[in-house]
Amino acid sequence: MTAAASAVATASQPAAPGRSASAAPLMQAHGLARSFLVGAGAFRPRRTLHAVNGVDLVIERGDVLAIVGESGCGKSTLARMLLGLIAPSSGHITLDGTDIRLLGRRAVARRVQPVFQDPYSSLNPRRGIASIVALPLEVHGIGNAAERRRKAIAMLERVGLPARYADNAPGQLSGGQRQRVAIARALVMQPEIVICDEPTSALDVSVQAQILNLLLDLRREFGLTYVFISHNLAVVEHIATQVAVMYLGRVVEQAETATLFGAPRHPYTQALLASVLTPEPGLGIPDTGLGLAFPDPLNPPPGCTFHPRCPQRMSHCATVVPSLLADRQGAVACHLHTSKGQAA
Ligand code: SF4
DSSP: OOOTTTTOOBTTBOSOTTSOSSSOOSEEEEEEEEEEEEOOOTTSOOEEEEEEEEEEEEEOTTOEEEEEOOTTSSHHHHHHHHTTSSOOSEEEEEETTEEHHHHOHHHHHHHEEEEOSOTTTTSOTTSOHHHHHHHHHHHTTOSOHHHHHHHHHHHHHHTTOOGGGTTOOGGGSOHHHHHHHHHHHHHTTOOSEEEEESTTTTSOHHHHHHHHHHHHHHHHHHTOEEEEEOSOHHHHHHHOSEEEEEETTEEEEEEEHHHHHHSOOSHHHHHHHHSBOOSSTTSOOOBOSOSSOOOOTTSOOSSSTTGGGOTTOOGGGGTOOOOOEEETTEEEOOGGGSHHHHHO
16 A cells, blocks of 8 residues: 555655655656647637646556546546557656656557456457457567467456457457456556556446456556546545546545545545446446536636635635645645635
8 A cells, every 4th residue: 555645746746745755656747738629610719628737646556546537527638648649738757767758659558558448449349359468469579479379368367258268259248258358458468557447337337346356356466556547436445545536637636545535625526525426337427516517628717627616615716726735645736725725
């Protein structure tokens, strides 16, 4: 288990309390931002969507860092940047202290692998599943064909799919079995980090627990580190060691899981934890009890972007952007937890 506040460092506090400032974290995001130009219609100019807007993360070896927030908060864009699939507009990512731009896409892919939400669309329907799992080895020139097939079948067996399934097509498998194939494909490269983007939300509720427990077993067995994107707070509480809460492209609170669930400090985190989780997979967080709808990401509110929905807002919340400040409990970006807010 990792120390409190370990996964956050702000620009003014490069090392979180309780951790060595000298050893480089396994993965770190430094001021990560990503914007997109979005077409607004035939007679309106294109506008800039700031999907991720200045995120600092420190991911230590063995962490399960959950990133939570409503649909549109930027968590999947953040995941794709951590995978090296899209480049940040500004900021950068390091692995063991080295900028991933210097390492190159192939070297990053050997160390960081994805498991996506929809196992069906991410698996080639025309290949047998052993061939699908062996493909990353083939791409990276590892072993000969027989060795790759042997490794693929061994990994399939490890995730609970017997060798007799090796030549089945994905369409012959259930959703849970297909997600096991996706996990085997991610792990066959022996990565250090697995980025799981809503890995159970497309599955039946009865299968979700099996896949989560498999991920936890594999983490123990292979010493894996996970970044776990999810809207399901019950799942997050079960699997995560650290939780980062995102709102409109920024991390607004981060802490160890027990701390965050036991004593959430940001009003948005408090609303998320008080919300009723949807029983329908994939529908996200249906009702945060915040009254106003999630704001337009193309036209975010000034100051604290949460202020129009915040039941505890103060006068300066509409004009002053709160910084994410780390302390012994974790990190929070809210004026209620700064000397300015406490004096108001
Ligand atoms: Fe609410 Fe102000 Fe804190 Fe934003 S900074 S969450 S508006 S109290």
